Amino acid sequence: MARETFLSYRSYVWFWLCFFALLAMTVVYLLDDPIGGKNGGTIVGYTYGGIATAGILFLMWYGIRKRAYFSARTTLKGILSAHVWIGIALIFVVPLHSGFSFGINVHTLAYVLMLLTIFSGIWGVAMYQRLPYEIQSQRGGGTLKVLMEQVRSISADINRMAASDGGKGAPKSDAFLRMLQQLDFVYQPSLWRSLRRKNPEPIERRSMADSLSSLPIEEQEDGLKLIGLLNKKRELVGRAQEEARALTWVRIWLYLHLPVSFGLIAALAVHIFSVFFYW
Numbered sequence: 001m002a003r004e005t006f007l008s009y010r011s012y013v014w015f016w017l018c019f020f021a022l023l024a025m026t027v028v029y030l031l032d033d034p035i036g037g038k039n040g041g042t043i044v045g046y047t048y049g050g051i052a053t054a055g056i057l058f059l060m061w062y063g064i065r066k067r068a069y070f071s072a073r074t075t076l077k078g079i080l081s082a083h084v085w086i087g088i089a090l091i092f093v094v095p096l097h098s099g100f101s102f103g104i105n106v107h108t109l110a111y112v113l114m115l116l117t118i119f120s121g122i123w124g125v126a127m128y129q130r131l132p133y134e135i136q137s138q139r140g141g142g143t144l145k146v147l148m149e150q151v152r153s154i155s156a157d158i159n160r161m162a163a164s165d166g167g168k169g170a171p172k173s174d175a176f177l178r179m180l181q182q183l184d185f186v187y188q189p190s191l192w193r194s195l196r197r198k199n200p201e202p203i204e205r206r207s208m209a210d211s212l213s214s215l216p217i218e219e220q221e222d223g224l225k226l227i228g229l230l231n232k233k234r235e236l237v238g239r240a241q242e243e244a245r246a247l248t249w250v251r252i253w254l255y256l257h258l259p260v261s262f263g264l265i266a267a268l269a270v271h272i273f274s275v276f277f278y279w
């Protein structure tokens with residue numbers, strides 16, 4: 001399947017739509033010459049304030065729509081392109097609305113919160129773009145689960161190998177079990193710990209050679225197989241860690257983008273209420 005990015009075709013459509021809308025709004029703004037100067041309280045000011053509010057409500061609606069009837073696979077397409085470009089356009093719509101006037105007040109607070117939401121959104125897009133496609137489309141979970149199953153299955157193979165006597169009637173030697181103890185490890189997946197934990201390295205050649213040479217001749221073959229399994233396990237754990245790390249960042253990011261957007265809605269409600277009732 002082709003990799004869908006924010007710069008895909010549909011994304012350009014939204015980009016140009018927003019670009020021309022902004023251009024038209026700027027021309028109207030420049031031509032407008034209201035009594036008392038340009039500000040949020042003129043006809044153009046009210047209109048642009050209304051447009052900005054409609055834009056913000058549309059962006060908030062994305063969260064509802066996403067949960068209501070979007071399958072997880074369709075997220076980073078179509079409607080999200082609109083989300084991205086309308087969001088970015090709002091950076092310019094609001095100054096056009098307020099006549100480029102800002103102050104230390106709740107109106108400007110709404111703008112600052114909007115900027116924070118937008119910049120966190122841009123960060124989110126940059127982050128999503130770097131994630132493996134599976135995480136982009138499923139927001140984690142899927143691949144991590146499969147990888148964890150593989151880690152469990154390979155751990156079971158390793159344990160079976162340590163317990164088996166290879167059909168020769170004797171249990172594994174102490175040297176074999178020592179090698180296992182030195183080179184194997186238990187992996188407990190944890191989303192938060194994945195941020196700090198380093199990926200396991202492949203087994204060094206030197207310790208591989210040392211361990212193998214300590215084994216009795218008849219266990220050498222099993223020893224080699226064991227090293228193969230252990231290395232595969234390390235690789236799988238490394239990949240699981242990477243998925244977990246990516247997933248954690250997506251969560252951290254959402255905990256930022258979403259609350260700031262609610263803060264914006266609160267400040268915006270106060271702004272609109274105050275201009276209508278106290279201005």
Ligand code: HEM
Binds near residue numbers: 042
């Ligand atoms: C229906 C929507 C809106 C209405 C009716 C509205 C109304 C107004 C009015 C009447 C003013 C004039 C006050 C002044 O000039 O100082 C104003 C200014 C302002 N508005 Fe809005 N607005 C709306 C949406 C928004 C939105 C969405 C934002 C930003 C997120 C915003 C941010 C501002 C800012 C920063 C100012 C300038 C404050 C200042 O001069 O210190 N407004 N708005």
Ligand code: HEM
Binds near residue numbers: 123128258
């Ligand atoms: C005023 C501006 C914005 C508001 C109010 C807003 C609001 C939201 C909301 C409510 C969600 C849904 C989160 C959820 O429920 O999981 C969301 C998701 C998202 N937003 Fe924004 N957003 C804004 C601007 C932006 C911008 C400018 C970008 C990117 C440049 C962006 C990128 C994203 C991304 C990547 C997602 C998550 C997509 C997904 O997981 O499906 N947002 N935003």
